[in-house]
Amino acid sequence: MIALLGMLIIVATQFLAPKVGVASPLILLAVGLGIGFLPQVGAIEVEPHLILEIILPPLLFSAAVRMPTMDFRREMHAVAMLAIPLVFLSAFAVGFVINWMVPAISLPWGIALGAVLSPTDAVAVSIAKRSGVSHRIITVLEGEGLFNDATSLVLLSAAMNAGLAADNNALNPGLLIGRVALALGIAAVIGWVVGEVGVRVRALLKEPSTDTVFSFAMPFIASLPAEHLGGSGLVAAVVAGLVVSRRRAALISANNRRFSQQNWETMTLVLESAIFLTMGLQAFGIVEETSEFVGGLAFAAIVAVTLGALIMVIRALFIALMLAWLDHRRSHRKRRYDAEAERLEAFEHRMAQACAVDSDVLASRNLSEEQWLKTMNLWRRRLRIRERQHAVRRSDIDYFENEPLGPREGSVIVWAGMRGAITLAAAQTISTHAPMRALLLMIALFIAAGALIIQGLTLPALIRVVKPHMASGDISEEERQQLFNVMSSALVDTALAQAIHEVDGRTLLSAGVSRTLSRIGHAVPGDETGERAYTARAADRVLSDILQDASARNGATRDGLCPNCDDESLPEASNAEDFDDDEGHGTVDMSEEEVEKSFTREQIRELALEAIHAQRAALLQARDEGIFSSAALEGALARLDNEEILLVSGKPSDH
DSSP states (O other), rough: OOHHHHHHHHHHHHHOOOOOOOOHHHHHHHHHHHHTTTTTOOOOOOOOIIIIIHHHHHHHHHHHHHHHHHHHHHHHHHHHHTTTHHHHHHHHHHHHHHHHHTSOOOOOHHHHHHHHOOOOOOTTHHHHHHTTTOOHHHHHHHHHHHHHHEEEHHHHHHHHHHHHHHHHHOOOOOHHHHHHHHHHHHHHHHHHHHHHHHHHHHHHHHOHHHHHHHHHHHHHHHHHHHTTTTSSSHHHHHHHHHHHHHHHHSSSHHHHHHHHHHHHHHHHHHHHHHHHHHHHHHHHHHHHHHHTTHHHHHHHHHHHHHHHHHHHHHHHHHHHHHHHHHHHHHOOOOOHOOOOOOHHHHHHHHHHHHOOOOOHHHHHHTTTEEEHHHHHHHHHHHHHHHHHHHHHHHHHHHHHHOOOOHHHHHHHHHHOOOOOOOHHHHHHTTTSTTTTTHHHHHHHHHHHIIIIIIHHHHHHHHHHHOOOOBOOOOOHHHHHHHHHHHHHHHHHTSSSHHHHHHHHEEEOOTHHHHHHHHHHHSSSOOOOOOOOHHHHHHHHHHHHHHHHHHHHHTOOOOHHOTOOOGGGGGGOOOOGGGGSSSSSEEEEEOOOOHHHHHHHHHHHHHHHOOOOOOOOHHHHHHHHTOOOHHHHHHHHHHHHHHHHHHHHHHHHHOO
């Protein structure tokens, strides 16, 4: 009955939130508070390990899978600074202050409370996502929330051990840093192994439902061994999710990925909503326990306000220094890039001179032409590697320049760093032997709930005032053209293009291809001519025709398969009339019977699937080089997934 009521509350909240303009987590928190304080309900206690070990691993895993690994790589320095030194700084500052305000709470127990209050909540970042700020701000906030839990939980464990043993040496900074590094290292190794093995296992699973069930198990396969070996289970789940995010498009079928994504969205909604609802429900039990404290709620509120303000001041100062350092680092990288460009130019000039070396010069150096050719090939490979690295640096610089992190963006990062359910769950793991434990719990509740309510409600107003860089959602024409070129080049070299070219130089078409060309996103740039342009156009026509046929057979539209895909995410192809003969090759509108005289429909379908796979591989390579923004890349990959699903679902049955 309770579970049913909870699900109905979640549904009602999701329906109500857009109408009242308040984020659904805040409404759920308010509903939980209201229900929890009803006389008929009484105190509700939730085992903290249920949240830390059962609910959080899949939530963090899901958030990591959704995060573009390219953007995460670019923000690793910022994430590391926020997830480790900021947590230590905040925890020790809180420990000293509360020890000064309440001498009965010793320094180790004060630091334990600081460890609980220091990390931001990755789940609470969902509130900031709805504000429309730039993707870079969200990446920094999510990355911080994904990794700072490990630092805080390790520090919490060390502080409690020091408090129980009355040994302040347990809080030695060197020892603590070593423990954090060990926990992160163990988690990273286990998470990477689970991610790599898991994504290959999923590649073997043909049934979407089976694949989804296995994906649900992956965060626990990573977190449980990591916790057993002394690592951070949450970080292990995050690392496994990042590996899946990077590898799934290349190994897991489009249909399985789409099915799994839809089910994970449902699972995430339920778990996130349950966390905030449960957080509100627990409030009465904590308040009731704290009422036994002599100082009462008023004193707890004063201490909570003081510590909350202290944490925000430290966060603001730290982020200000971090942004200054990141700006200096960006300028330094720009200078290194320019110097590297000059060295590459000089290298290319020397390579051109080396190519002009004649046999007399080689003979004077006692070198054979074979030896010289082998050496030249080696240096060409080195040049290509350096050029690829140079291109990645260029794309990183463009990303940092197009998505700035200045004082305006920094103020949003400061204010959007909210405490949430993790704070409350971690607080409840504090030993019952801790002095004034009820007061510590009450402070944690006040700060967590206060941060969510005050910061969550005022964040939109802050954004309107400071006017940070916002997410545009648009793709530049230059990026459209680059995307166009990459997909076109991949299409030219496929077996589909070659097979079409071998059939009497004729393009195999059937009726209706022109209606689909504007929705496909393939073909070649209008200014490209010649044999490669003809071959790409021919393959594009046949691929479009097959997709049209598959769509008709399934009684579905491409747009219907991906309602969230923006038609502007890819450049529009030209109409069929624009694909006139460039080199005298005739394009023939053939009937279905004529097509099948040269190729069976199944053969062409397989060739079309190969063409889609080639385009996906080209886009993934471009992703590794950082050529495209994550939004453009995700849109293009989604379109390819739709096309593959159409082809696979339109395949005739074996019986």
